[in-house]
Amino acid sequence: MKMLLTSGGVSTPLLRSTLVDLLGRPLEECDALCIPTASYGHPWTTPVNAWRFVTGTTPAPMVELGWRSVGILELAALPSLARERWVPWVEAADVLLVDGGDALYLAHWMRESGLVDLLPDLPGVWVGLSAGTMVMAPQVGEEFVGWPPPDGADRALGIVDVAVFPHIDNPDLPENTMAAAERWAAALDGPAYALDDRSALVVDGGPPRVVSDGTWRFFPGPGAGTA
Known part of the structure; x- marks a missing residue:
C-alpha cells in the first residue's frame, strides 16, 4: 500500500498534487474510507474530535478534499464483524484517511481488527494525519505515549523504518519545537523525522522521502552521526 504520511493533513497544493500522483487520478474519482479510531x-x-474529523471540519484537510464518496470505518467495531463483511470495503477503497489521536491505541486496534495484515496487498493509498502517520513507525517515543499499551512499550507497527515527530512549530502545540524533537530523537532506537504541518513523508516502493514546502528535519539515529 502506498502512503502519504502527513503531520497536518493534505494542507498544501504540493501535498494534494502528491496525493493525486499516488492515486493516479483526480480525488473526485476516488472513494475514501475515513478512520477516526x-x-x-x-x-x-473527546467524541467531538472524531465528529470534526468525519465531517471535515478540522484545520487538517482530509475528508473534505472532494472525494467521490466517503465512508467511516471504526476499527474497534471490526472484531465483532465477520471478515467477509468488512474486508471488501477496505479492498474497494482508493484511499484510507486516518485521523490523529493516540498512535499506540490505533496500532492496537489495527492489530486486533486484522487490518494491519491486509496493508501489504491493498492497492490504495494510506493518508495518515499525525497519529495516523506515527502508527507506521517502529516506535513513537516516550513523549507520545498517552494510551498505555498492555506491554508498556512505545512500539508501533514498524511498517516504515523511521519515527515521526509531528506538528513542529504549531501555535496550538507550543511544546512541539524543533529542540523538543531533537531531545525526543536522541532517545529513539533508530532514525526519525520531525515534520511541520506543511510536510509529509511519501512511501511508494522505496525508502520514505520528504515532500514539503515547510519545515522538517531528519535525525539519523544512534551511531549514524549528527543531522
Whole structure:
C-alpha cells in the first residue's frame, strides 16, 4: 500500500498534487474510507474530535478534499464483524484517511481488527494525519505515549523504518519545537523525522522521502552521526 504520511493533513497544493500522483487520478474519482479510531485513545480528545474529523471540519484537510464518496470505518467495531463483511470495503477503497489521536491505541486496534495484515496487498493509498502517520513507525517515543499499551512499550507497527515527530512549530502545540524533537530523537532506537504541518513523508516502493514546502528535519539515529 502506498502512503502519504502527513503531520497536518493534505494542507498544501504540493501535498494534494502528491496525493493525486499516488492515486493516479483526480480525488473526485476516488472513494475514501475515513478512520477516526485514534482520536478515542488520546487523553486530550473527546467524541467531538472524531465528529470534526468525519465531517471535515478540522484545520487538517482530509475528508473534505472532494472525494467521490466517503465512508467511516471504526476499527474497534471490526472484531465483532465477520471478515467477509468488512474486508471488501477496505479492498474497494482508493484511499484510507486516518485521523490523529493516540498512535499506540490505533496500532492496537489495527492489530486486533486484522487490518494491519491486509496493508501489504491493498492497492490504495494510506493518508495518515499525525497519529495516523506515527502508527507506521517502529516506535513513537516516550513523549507520545498517552494510551498505555498492555506491554508498556512505545512500539508501533514498524511498517516504515523511521519515527515521526509531528506538528513542529504549531501555535496550538507550543511544546512541539524543533529542540523538543531533537531531545525526543536522541532517545529513539533508530532514525526519525520531525515534520511541520506543511510536510509529509511519501512511501511508494522505496525508502520514505520528504515532500514539503515547510519545515522538517531528519535525525539519523544512534551511531549514524549528527543531522
